[in-house]
Amino acid sequence: MMLRLLWLIPLLPFAGFLLNGLLGARYLTRRAVALVACAAVLASFAISVGAVLELHNFAPTPAETDAGSPARFTQTLFEWMPMGTTPEGADLTVRWGYSLDPLSAVMILVVTGIGFLIHVYSIGYMEHEPRAGFARFFSYLNLFMGMMLTLVLGASLPVVFVGWEGVGLCSYLLIGFWYDRMFDETTKMSCADAGRKAFITNRIGDVGFLLGMLLLFTAAGTLDIQAILARAGALGTGVCTAAALLLFLGACGKSAQIPLYVWLPDAMAGPTPVSALIHAATMVTAGVYVTCRMAPLYVQAPAAMLSVTVVGALTALFAAIIGTAQDDIKKVLAYSTVSQLGYMMLAAGVGAFSASIFHLMTHAFFKALLFLGAGSVIHAMSGEQNIWRMGGLRRHLPLTHATFAVAVLAIAGIPPFAGFFSKDAILAGVLALAGQAGSPALLAVWAAGVLTAGLTAFYMTRLYLLVFAGVPRMPEEARHHLHESPPVMTRPLIVLALGAAVAGFVGVPEFLGGGSLPNWLQVYLSGTVPSFHPDSGVIYLSEWSAMAIALLVSVAGIAAAWAMYGRRPLPAPAAAAEARGFVRLIKEKFFVDEAIDALVLAPYRWLCRASAAFDEKVVDGLVNAAAAATDLASQLLRLVQTGYVAGYAFAFFLGTVVVLFFVMR
Amino acid sequence: MVLLLGLIAVVAVFALARTFVPARTVPVGAALGAVMVALVAYDHQELASLEFWSGLIGFVAIMSALLVVIHPNPMVSVLFLILNLFCIALFFLILNAQFLAVIQVIIYAGAIMVLFVFVVMLLNLKAEEGLRLGGGPQRSGAVVLGVAFAALMFYAIRNRGAAPYFEPESFDSGFGTARGIGRLLFTRYQFAFEAASILLIAAMIGAVVLAKRKLR
Amino acid sequence: MRVEFFLLMAALLFTIGCVGVLVRRNAIVILMCIELMLNAVNLTFAAFAHENQSMAGHVFVFFVMTVAAAEAAVGLAIVIALFRRRRTTDVEDASLMRW
Numbered sequence: 014m015m016l017r018l019l020w021l022i023p024l025l026p027f028a029g030f031l032l033n034g035l036l037g038a039r040y041l042t043r044r045a046v047a048l049v050a051c052a053a054v055l056a057s058f059a060i061s062v063g064a065v066l067e068l069h070n071f072a073p074t075p076a077e078t079d080a081g082s083p084a085r086f087t088q089t090l091f092e093w094m095p096m097g098t099t100p101e102g103a104d105l106t107v108r109w110g111y112s113l114d115p116l117s118a119v120m121i122l123v124v125t126g127i128g129f130l131i132h133v134y135s136i137g138y139m140e141h142e143p144r145a146g147f148a149r150f151f152s153y154l155n156l157f158m159g160m161m162l163t164l165v166l167g168a169s170l171p172v173v174f175v176g177w178e179g180v181g182l183c184s185y186l187l188i189g190f191w192y193d194r195m196f197d198e199t200t201k202m203s204c205a206d207a208g209r210k211a212f213i214t215n216r217i218g219d220v221g222f223l224l225g226m227l228l229l230f231t232a233a234g235t236l237d238i239q240a241i242l243a244r245a246g247a248l249g250t251g252v253c254t255a256a257a258l259l260l261f262l263g264a265c266g267k268s269a270q271i272p273l274y275v276w277l278p279d280a281m282a283g284p285t286p287v288s289a290l291i292h293a294a295t296m297v298t299a300g301v302y303v304t305c306r307m308a309p310l311y312v313q314a315p316a317a318m319l320s321v322t323v324v325g326a327l328t329a330l331f332a333a334i335i336g337t338a339q340d341d342i343k344k345v346l347a348y349s350t351v352s353q354l355g356y357m358m359l360a361a362g363v364g365a366f367s368a369s370i371f372h373l374m375t376h377a378f379f380k381a382l383l384f385l386g387a388g389s390v391i392h393a394m395s396g397e398q399n400i401w402r403m404g405g406l407r408r409h410l411p412l413t414h415a416t417f418a419v420a421v422l423a424i425a426g427i428p429p430f431a432g433f434f435s436k437d438a439i440l441a442g443v444l445a446l447a448g449q450a451g452s453p454a455l456l457a458v459w460a461a462g463v464l465t466a467g468l469t470a471f472y473m474t475r476l477y478l479l480v481f482a483g484v485p486r487m488p489e490e491a492r493h494h495l496h497e498s499p500p501v502m503t504r505p506l507i508v509l510a511l512g513a514a515v516a517g518f519v520g521v522p523e524f525l526g527g528g529s530l531p532n533w534l535q536v537y538l539s540g541t542v543p544s545f546h547p548d549s550g551v552i553y554l555s556e557w558s559a560m561a562i563a564l565l566v567s568v569a570g571i572a573a574a575w576a577m578y579g580r581r582p583l584p585a586p587a588a589a590a591e592a593r594g595f596v597r598l599i600k601e602k603f604f605v606d607e608a609i610d611a612l613v614l615a616p617y618r619w620l621c622r623a624s625a626a627f628d629e630k631v632v633d634g635l636v637n638a639a640a641a642a643t644d645l646a647s648q649l650l651r652l653v654q655t656g657y658v659a660g661y662a663f664a665f666f667l668g669t670v671v672v673l674f675f676v677m678r
Numbered sequence: 679m680v681l682l683l684g685l686i687a688v689v690a691v692f693a694l695a696r697t698f699v700p701a702r703t704v705p706v707g708a709a710l711g712a713v714m715v716a717l718v719a720y721d722h723q724e725l726a727s728l729e730f731w732s733g734l735i736g737f738v739a740i741m742s743a744l745l746v747v748i749h750p751n752p753m754v755s756v757l758f759l760i761l762n763l764f765c766i767a768l769f770f771l772i773l774n775a776q777f778l779a780v781i782q783v784i785i786y787a788g789a790i791m792v793l794f795v796f797v798v799m800l801l802n803l804k805a806e807e808g809l810r811l812g813g814g815p816q817r818s819g820a821v822v823l824g825v826a827f828a829a830l831m832f833y834a835i836r837n838r839g840a841a842p843y844f845e846p847e848s849f850d851s852g853f854g855t856a857r858g859i860g861r862l863l864f865t866r867y868q869f870a871f872e873a874a875s876i877l878l879i880a881a882m883i884g885a886v887v888l889a890k891r892k893l894r
Numbered sequence: 895m896r897v898e899f900f901l902l903m904a905a906l907l908f909t910i911g912c913v914g915v916l917v918r919r920n921a922i923v924i925l926m927c928i929e930l931m932l933n934a935v936n937l938t939f940a941a942f943a944h945e946n947q948s949m950a951g952h953v954f955v956f957f958v959m960t961v962a963a964a965e966a967a968v969g970l971a972i973v974i975a976l977f978r979r980r981r982t983t984d985v986e987d988a989s990l991m992r993w
Contacts, residue, residue: 657985657986658985659816659916659919659985659986660816662915662916663816663819663820663823663916666820666823666827666912666915666916667819667823669827670823670826670827670830673827673830674826674830677830677833677834732899736899736903739903739907740903740906740907740910743906743907743910743911743930744910746910746914746923746926746927746930747910747911747913747914747917747918747923747927752920752922752923755923755926756926759926759929759930762907762930762933763933766933766936766937769900769903769937769940770937770940773900773940773941773943773944774944775940775943775944775952775955777952778936778940778952778955778956781956781959782936782959785959785963786929786933786959786962789963790929790962790963790966793966793967793970794922794925794926794966794970797922797970797973797974798922800974801922801973801974801977801983803920803922803983816916817916817917820912820913820916820917821913821917823912823913823916824909824910824912824913824916825909827909827912828905828906828909831902831905831908831909832902832905835898835901835902835905836898838898853947853949854949854952858949858952859949859952859953859956862949862950862952862953863953863956867953867957870957874957874960874961877960877961877964878960878963878964880964881963881964881965881967881968882967884967884968884971885967885968885970885971886971887971888968888971888972888974888975889971889974889975891978
């Protein structure tokens with residue numbers, strides 16, 4: 014029964030968006046706005062749970078079940094673009110349909126579940142916002158939920174693309190939510206600028222997505238995802254590689270991979286719940302989701318897989334390095350997000366798609382928790398985001414501190430928290446592929462992954478120590494204002510902390526769980542994404558020793574951070590800002606933004622100026638010349654217009670006589 | 679033919695005499711009257727011919743039309759226009775259009791021209807000053823154009839090919855009667871007839887609105 | 895009687911009317927000249943109706959008279975309005991059509 018209501022899952026938040034967007038600012042109280050928004054998402058979540066439970070027993074036809082295809086429920090709502098059939102009989106019509114299978118099931122549960130918690134949290138976080146802004150915020154959030162669910166449920170690429178563009182739009186709207194505020198004083202970047210930056214950077218990726226979609230349409234003759242994937246083997250390696258790379262370009266934009274990651278750190282201009290929901294837990298994982306969704310296509314294109322692996326590994330390592338030297342609490346988390354997204358891409362690249370989705374899920378829990386915790390801290394600090402002006406918050410914010418600590422342990426990969434299992438699954442996947450391919454080069458990727466894990470542990474511990482441990486470094490006045498957040502904010506933190514603590518147990522690797530604790534997630538997803546069975550080839554490291562090494566590196570990262578930041582009282586903020594050499598390079602984010610500015614934007618601006626000059630001088634010149642010629646002719650003709658009727662009659666009669674003369678000749 | 683041309687010549691001489699020797703009008707008029715009587719006596723047969731009367735009416739029509747244009751006093755112009763309209767009504771009669779001749783007198787001379795007379799008297803217009811034929815480039819140009827136009831018309835009528843010669847007596851008795859016109863008006867041209875009625879209403883309302891003292 | 899006579903007569907009257915429109919400055923006289931031209935046309939219609947033995951020409955004369963009546967009424971009303979405002983019927987004083 015719930016499966017039949019699948020169409021309601023994206024529609025309910027959309028209805029909430031319309032209600033709040035149209036009526037919220039003027040006719041609804043804050044309580045009503047919050048109720049509408051949260052209820053819409055909660056209802057979506059309930060239907061999702063029901064539908065996913067029902068999917069377990071759903072078998073479309075006996076024949077499909079026999080063929081070993083996974084449970085998949087597809088609901089076609091209407092014909093969106095009726096394009097008829099080709100002469101060969103292939104159906105070109107694009108239908109608006111949703112499809113639920115284990116992969117999208119995981120996604121909708123994560124999106125609606127965490128989305129609901131963040132909606133609730135936002136009620137508290139946005140309480141100081143005026144009512145119109147409050148309604149606007151929640152209507153945007155609901156729109157985002159609707160678009161994100163369209164994205165993950167879409168049964169054909171155009172539907173996915175609608176969701177894809179929709180979440181991009183919401184991201185833009187929410188980053189620039191405080192469009193009248195300044196985001197970065199040093200670079201004179203306003204929040205609206207940050208939103209534009211995100212939107213335009215995403216646009217570059219979206220072109221890739223669109224081209225890939227069109228290429229697949231040309232090659233496969235359909236836009237239905239399952240039909241494309243079924244034909245992926247017959248398309249040929251060249252087409253598959255090109256399409257996969259183009260789609261990956263889109264994924265790079267959305268999931269903030271090198272070289273298109275630059276927008277994500279600036280996306281922190283939005284309110285913190287937005288950073289948690291859109292720029293950590295859900296939207297940025299859309300690229301990973303689409304890559305996993307199109308996995309059978311990627312499997313046909315080894316070169317594309319290699320690109321995904323390399324880009325993912327580089328992004329993970331690069332962002333983690335930058336993250337070690339950031340002073341803004343949200344910037345640290347932003348680079349951490351980029352790094353973790355690189356991790357997921359890396360997993361997809363080596364073919365460990367279920368590990369990728371696993372990490373996506375656990376990451377959604379602990380990164381949402383980290384951001385919400387950071388939001389709670391910022392709320393308590395009255396907007397202060399520099400970690401060098403914090404410290405010792407453990408006493409003032411006990412609940413926030415406890416949940417934040419769980420999240421730090423989870424992301425650092427300490428067992429038995431969620432991050433440990435998912436990170437281990439990815440590293441095991443890399444190692445297994447290296448063994449299968451017999452390629453020591455992939456060991457470098459593994460090493461990069463382990464190093465990233467260590468760096469992640471380092472910067473997260475650093476963040477934790479600077480914010481919660483040690484002595485307070487904030488001004489005396491701010492210290493008196495410190496307060497724990499209201500329950501409406503802390504309760505979502507507790508729920509997320511529980512998730513971050515135990516979510517890993519859905520994917521315990523076989524060698525750990527033995528027979529008693531199966532790897533549920535992998536089994537669940539096995540029919541949807543290509544399974545990965547590295548049972549042959551060289552064994553470089555045993556699973557136990559690989560895990561031990563990774564864990565050891567993480568612990569080493571924590572220890573190093575404690576040694577640098579936790580052992581002794583830290584200096585005042587002014588002294589801490591000093592940085593030279595490599596540290597400065599990291600602090601300035603390797604000058605990537607500046608390099609892009611010089612290499613891409615500066616020529617582009619020059620081109621724009623040249624075009625503008627051409628437009629002003631040549632194009633406008635021609636137009637003005639035409640106008641001037643008309644004006645001159647009019648001025649001459651004006652002399653004839655005396656205004657005397659007799660003159661006009663005379664001209665008329667003259668014309669008559671002349672015409673008559675020529676007619677009768 | 680002699681009678682017609684003679685009469686025209688007599689009128690022309692009288693006009694010249696009145697223009698140049700206004701003091702001797704009465705004796706010249708008496709002499710010319712005697713010439714007219716002589717002419718009639720010489721060629722009285724022509725009095726019974728259609729050509730003579732047509733020519734005479736045409737002469738009067740042209741003269742009155744010229745006077746409408748030339749005379750400085752609008753009131754005189756109106757009166758000569760009425761004369762002209764009567765001439766044309768006579769032409770209609772010659773052309774077997776009895777009904778047209780009647781409504782020409784009733785509507786044109788009786789209604790429209792009364793309107794003109796009223797307006798001229800209402801506005802109390804004086805004789806137009808500075809009326810000069812051939813004065814200014816546009817006026818002389820207009821006369822030249824008029825001559826050219828008339829020449830073109832003559833040329834066209836001359837070259838319109840052989841036209842049959844009609845005996846008015848040979849016409850069927852229904853031609854030109856009110857019954858004939860009425861039958862056409864209310865059958866074939868009924869739509870145009872109704873449209874004309876709307877046009878008249880529109881013109882009436884327009885005239886009332888325009889002539890109201892305050893346009894408001 | 896030849897039809898050409900009436901056609902020539904009509905052409906002459908029409909020409910006189912035309913020249914009158916161009917030459918005169920008094921708006922009422924100009925309207926009268928227009929009546930003259932319309933009558934010339936009426937004469938032509940009647941002449942051709944005679945030649946073709948068709949009464950359609952007569953019907954057209956009828957309609958031309960209707961139009962002439964309407965035109966005279968509106969035209970004279972305009973002249974009255976003009977006179978009221980400017981104390982003149984001289985068309986050369988009314989050059990408002992110039993921009």
